[in-house]
Amino acid sequence: SMKIGVLTSGGDSPGMNAAIRAVVRACEYQGVQCLGIYRGFQGLIEADFKELNARSVKNIINRGGTFLKSARCDEFKNSKGRKKAYDNLINENINALVVIGGDGTFKGATAFQKEFNFPIVGIPGTIDNDINGTDYTIGYDTALNTVVEAIDKIRDTANSHNRLFLVEVMGRDAGDIALNAGIGAGAEEILIPEQDMGLERLLESLDKSKKSGKTSSIVVVSEGDQIGKNIFELAENIEKNLKNYEVRVSVLGHIQRGGAPSCYDRVLASRLGVGAVDALLNGETNVMVGIVHNKVKLIPFAEAIKSSNQFDVSLVRVADIISI
Numbered sequence: 454s455m456k457i458g459v460l461t462s463g464g465d466s467p468g469m470n471a472a473i474r475a476v477v478r479a480c481e482y483q484g485v486q487c488l489g490i491y492r493g494f495q496g497l498i499e500a501d502f503k504e505l506n507a508r509s510v511k512n513i514i515n516r517g518g519t520f521l522k523s524a525r526c527d528e529f530k531n532s533k534g535r536k537k538a539y540d541n542l543i544n545e546n547i548n549a550l551v552v553i554g555g556d557g558t559f560k561g562a563t564a565f566q567k568e569f570n571f572p573i574v575g576i577p578g579t580i581d582n583d584i585n586g587t588d589y590t591i592g593y594d595t596a597l598n599t600v601v602e603a604i605d606k607i608r609d610t611a612n613s614h615n616r617l618f619l620v621e622v623m624g625r626d627a628g629d630i631a632l633n634a635g636i637g638a639g640a641e642e643i644l645i646p647e648q649d650m651g652l653e654r655l656l657e658s659l660d661k662s663k664k665s666g667k668t669s670s671i672v673v674v675s676e677g678d679q680i681g682k683n684i685f686e687l688a689e690n691i692e693k694n695l696k697n698y699e700v701r702v703s704v705l706g707h708i709q710r711g712g713a714p715s716c717y718d719r720v721l722a723s724r725l726g727v728g729a730v731d732a733l734l735n736g737e738t739n740v741m742v743g744i745v746h747n748k749v750k751l752i753p754f755a756e757a758i759k760s761s762n763q764f765d766v767s768l769v770r771v772a773d774i775i776s777i
């Protein structure tokens with residue numbers, strides 16, 4: 454009989470619990486056993502397992518983080534670690550895996566798959582939205598809402614004190630969070646790694662907006678952006694070059710990873726969780742379940758982890774126009 458193992462790996466994201474819940478319940482619905490694997494690939498190597506049934510995942514659809522816990526696991530990056538993991542799977546009679554995580558997770562899964570030809574299906578869970586072949590990753594929508602809420606608060610102070618705020622947001626090498634939350638929060642400028650703006654142009658733009666009558670501003674800076682990389686230096690540069698600006702920096706940090714998932718993320722996680730179990734039962738492997746134009750689709754891991762550095766130029770145009 455079939456037995457599916459499920460794990461979450463890499464940075465946690467809101468909605469991972471909802472995804473695990475969907476996987477566990479889809480297994481029960483299909484008459485398949487389900488085993489929870491704690492702490493991602495680390496727990497796979499250490500055989501940190503627990504049987505799960507439909508009732509084990511009650512009261513978690515609304516909770517951020519992942520109750521299975523997560524880890525960034527170095528041991529799984531070498532074949533010795535992966536062999537240990539494989540032996541544990543065989544010992545436990547697990548014959549397929551669902552891995553929930555980001556590109557690091559899918560890279561690990563691909564290596565494992567190549568060595569042992571073991572059935573694995575992935576689910577994209579990361580706030581960064583940096584996975585190819587899916588319009589959205591689980592946790593991204595919640596993170597956007599968290600960032601917008603935080604910037605709304607910062608706006609109060611920016612406005613009261615006539616200040617310029619540089620707000621750093623997460624996203625690793627992807628500007629998706631910055632661009633979309635920046636538009637939603639009404640940012641003056643948005644610095645993203647996909648499009649290097651350069652200090653000169655930023656200074657020019659800030660100078661122009663001051664002259665047009667703006668008294669305060671929010672600049673959203675993606676953590677991966679070149680001129681934003683040292684955000685405190687950027688703040689000093691602005692104060693030095695534009696004498697009439699008082700600048701403050703706010704690094705939002707890990708508040709962006711936590712909190713109750715939005716309804717969108719809960720529905721997405723539920724659809725992808727059910728889709729992952731369906732895929733394994735259909736004999737699929739080495740693929741990620743994603744969402745494209747609101748339809749659940751399968752994408753090969755190799756495609757999913759391709760770094761694309763793509764971004765929506767039309768969104769940048771919108772951002773430029775509405776911040777005039």
Ligand code: F6P
Binds near residue numbers: 555581624625676
């Ligand atoms: O991938 C999610 C993410 O939060 C990125 O946005 C960020 O660059 C990174 O993880 C931070 O990782 P850690 O929590 O391990 O410091």
